[in-house]
Amino acid sequence: MTDASATAARRPGEHALTALGLGAPALDPADASPHSFPGGGRWRTEIPSCEGPEALAVVLKESSRLDVPIHRISQGSGVWMLTDAEITEMVEATGERDIELCLFTGPRGTWDIGGSTRTDSRGGGLRARGHDAVAGCVEDAVRATELGVKCLLVADEGVLWTLHRARVQGILPADTTLKVSALIGPVNPAAYAVYEHLGADSVNVPSDLTLDHLTEIRRASGAPMDMYIEAPDDLGGYVRMYEVAELIRRGAPLYLKFGLSKAPGIYPYGHHLRELTLATAKERVRRGRLALDLLARHGADGDMAPLGSRLPGELRRFETSS
Numbered sequence: 098m099t100d101a102s103a104t105a106a107r108r109p110g111e112h113a114l115t116a117l118g119l120g121a122p123a124l125d126p127a128d129a130s131p132h133s134f135p136g137g138g139r140w141r142t143e144i145p146s147c148e149g150p151e152a153l154a155v156v157l158k159e160s161s162r163l164d165v166p167i168h169r170i171s172q173g174s175g176v177w178m179l180t181d182a183e184i185t186e187m188v189e190a191t192g193e194r195d196i197e198l199c200l201f202t203g204p205r206g207t208w209d210i211g212g213s214t215r216t217d218s219r220g221g222g223l224r225a226r227g228h229d230a231v232a233g234c235v236e237d238a239v240r241a242t243e244l245g246v247k248c249l250l251v252a253d254e255g256v257l258w259t260l261h262r263a264r265v266q267g268i269l270p271a272d273t274t275l276k277v278s279a280l281i282g283p284v285n286p287a288a289y290a291v292y293e294h295l296g297a298d299s300v301n302v303p304s305d306l307t308l309d310h311l312t313e314i315r316r317a318s319g320a321p322m323d324m325y326i327e328a329p330d331d332l333g334g335y336v337r338m339y340e341v342a343e344l345i346r347r348g349a350p351l352y353l354k355f356g357l358s359k360a361p362g363i364y365p366y367g368h369h370l371r372e373l374t375l376a377t378a379k380e381r382v383r384r385g386r387l388a389l390d391l392l393a394r395h396g397a398d399g400d401m402a403p404l405g406s407r408l409p410g411e412l413r414r415f416e417t418s419s
Contacts, residue, residue: 106396109339128312130349132319135410138402139349141168142389143323144381145356148174148366150186152378157194159382165389166404169352171199171250171276174365176237181244188245195405199248199276200241202256203234208365223252223280231256235263242269247407252278254295258415261296265417274298274409279325279332284310286317290413293320298409299352304328304335311347321409323352326388334358338388342397350402350409355385 114120133139144160147153147170160167170191176184184200191198205223209230225231234256238249247270251257257277263269279301283289292300301323302314314322324344328335336358337344345351360377363370392398 108342109391109395124346128308129346130312130315132315132350133400134321134350134402134406135408136403136406138406139400140345140351140353141321141402141406142166142385143169143171143352143354144378144385145171145325145354146173146329146363146374146381147378148172148363148370148374149179150183150190151371152374153187153190155375155378156382157190159379160385163382163386165382165385166401167194167196167385168402168404168406169197169199169248171201171248173201173250174363175201175203175205176241176246177203177233178365178367181240184241184244184246192245197248197274197407198246199250199274200237200246201250201252201278202237202241202260204230205252223278225253225256231259235259238263238269238273242273247272248274248276250276250278252281254281254292257292257297258295261414262417264296272408274407276323277301279303279323279328283314286314289314289320290318293318293412294415296414298412299323301325301354303332304337305333308340308343308347311344315348318413319350319410320412321350321352322348323354324348325354325356327356327358327384329356329360329362330358331362332356338391341388341392342395345397345400349400353385353388355381355388357381357384 299321
């Protein structure tokens with residue numbers, strides 16, 4: 098890690114506040130993450146909630162218009178909510194731009210017949226309930242990868258470990274990446290390290306983690322981190338644009354996820370939600386432009402990973418049985 102990565106070029110309001118005698122304490126280089134993506138760079142970008150080919154086309158068009166670089170595009174409704182033709186169209190469109198496409202796997206507890214997720218405790222949340230739910234996730238994973246999808250989104254520790262073992266044994270392609278959903282994301286360094294060992298290639302942490310939490314995690318694991326810079330309302334609705342430079346400094350290697358607060362949920366997507374889905378897809382790209390503009394104004398927009406890069410580098414795993 099270089100000295101340049103340990104301190105931002107300029108912090109928000111720094112010059113004016115210093116002139117008024119209100120300058121912030123100096124940044125501590127010891128807080129900075131020592132990690133980066135393989136091939137260089139400390140941050141990548143992701144546009145989430147891209148629910149099908151039509152929304153994808155909107156995202157790609159808007160990203161070109163606003164010059165928003167994209168490393169990954171993810172979908173939340175699930176593989177089983179898309180036809181083979183729709184998946185193939187999305188694979189081809191992202192492939193042309195060298196963007197990683199990530200699709201969600203299988204049944205999840207919030208949509209099946211289990212009533213506990215509707216209680217105040219939320220029960221098991223999105224996790225896969227029972228053998229059949231795990232089987233559905235595996236079915237989705239095999240189908241998606243056979244159609245050319247290279248990244249799978251999971252919301253259950255058992256599904257993550259199962260898909261990692263399938264990858265090790267060649268049931269899934271070796272270069273398949275596994276991404277942990279924000280809805281089961283870890284909130285402490287010990288849990289984060291466990292997800293890495295279970296096979297996660299990137300881990301979505303809740304957007305309410307503090308900067309110190311990110312530093313703690315980085316002292317335990319170098320696995321890529323995903324974080325909503327603006328979180329959907331069902332994940333808290335947090336808007337952390339002014340912290341982007343410090344989030345990168347503390348949390349690298351970091352995927353900057355451009356979500357959207359104050360917008361209705363769209364999972365599971367269908368044509369009845371078309372206009373809302375296309376409008377929010379377009380606005381997510383604009384939110385990305387706003388965040389990147391902030392980075393540029395503060396002189397902290399360097400160290401972006403090369404476009405087209407997607408692999409996580411060497412990570413630590415639990416031993417798998419033969």
